[in-house]
Amino acid sequence: MIDKKDYFKQVLSLGDFSKISSYIETTYGIQLPNNKLNMVQTRLIKRLAEIEKPTFKDYIEYVFSTSGKNELQNMVDEITTNRTEFFREIQHFDFLKENFSDKKDKVKIWSAGCASGEEPYSIAMLLHHHNIDCEIYACDVSVKALNEARNGEYQEREVSPVPEAMRTKYFTKVQDGYKVNENIKKLIKFYHINLLDNTYNIPNDIDIIFFRNVSIYFSSANQDSTFIKMASYLKKDGYLIIGVSENMFNKDLPFKKLKFSIFQKSE
Numbered sequence: 001m002i003d004k005k006d007y008f009k010q011v012l013s014l015g016d017f018s019k020i021s022s023y024i025e026t027t028y029g030i031q032l033p034n035n036k037l038n039m040v041q042t043r044l045i046k047r048l049a050e051i052e053k054p055t056f057k058d059y060i061e062y063v064f065s066t067s068g069k070n071e072l073q074n075m076v077d078e079i080t081t082n083r084t085e086f087f088r089e090i091q092h093f094d095f096l097k098e099n100f101s102d103k104k105d106k107v108k109i110w111s112a113g114c115a116s117g118e119e120p121y122s123i124a125m126l127l128h129h130h131n132i133d134c135e136i137y138a139c140d141v142s143v144k145a146l147n148e149a150r151n152g153e154y155q156e157r158e159v160s161p162v163p164e165a166m167r168t169k170y171f172t173k174v175q176d177g178y179k180v181n182e183n184i185k186k187l188i189k190f191y192h193i194n195l196l197d198n199t200y201n202i203p204n205d206i207d208i209i210f211f212r213n214v215s216i217y218f219s220s221a222n223q224d225s226t227f228i229k230m231a232s233y234l235k236k237d238g239y240l241i242i243g244v245s246e247n248m249f250n251k252d253l254p255f256k257k258l259k260f261s262i263f264q265k266s267e
Helices: 014-028 034-051 056-063 066-079 090-100 118-129 143-151 164-170 220-231
Strands: 107-112 134-140 171-174 177-180 188-192 206-211 234-242 255-259 262-265
Touching: 014 034, 014 056, 014 066, 034 056, 034 066, 056 066, 066 143, 090 118, 090 206, 090 234, 107 118, 118 134, 118 164, 118 188, 134 143, 143 188, 164 171, 206 220, 220 234
Parallel strands: 107 134, 107 206, 134 188, 206 234
Antiparallel strands: 171 177, 234 262, 255 262
16 A cells, blocks of 8 residues: 555656646647746645555546546536636626616526636525525536535634625525525525537626636637627616626627626627
């Protein structure tokens, strides 16, 4: 039996890293430049130990074999970045409240790249708090992150950005933190979606898409193709919100810029 400490001595070669990064970009559109090698090595060492593969070479041979198909998703879960927080980039939530407060019909919102759920729960709490009828679709490529999102349980420091009134109204205190109440959970449907797919299991009458801090990991070509596909799921004059560190400048896409990081569908 291999001593567990020996797993943490393993080094991911550039050649083996290239096999992983090539698969991730081809399959999911996520770019992993060579400066991410150490990050990938650190995140995958736990998988070596978990399934008792003595080296990265053994692990990669297994992952890309017929018998390793289940491990592929575990690898993707470990590698993909799921950093998020409640009410991140608050100006986008202000825009949502200002533009949909008077809407009589149900507001349909898509949180694309929802990670562990903080974004769709923030949207749901805000709209419910202002008596706006809504239905939210949330997706991610990571099964692990989606399971955390569906569970809806967060540590105290993670819910600190939530206004106190909403925290009291929409969370229940549990031993290790806070759990989202069912009246908010029921507003959200979670999906496992690869944004590189040709079609998505999402309704095509969405009012607003939150696609924030995801496209920065895509190549320019994959960014454009994803934006175009997303436009087809928006209502006429629907909105697309991207992260404040992202841009759609100088792109021939079916959107017009309203303000920084906020776009509206155009013909």
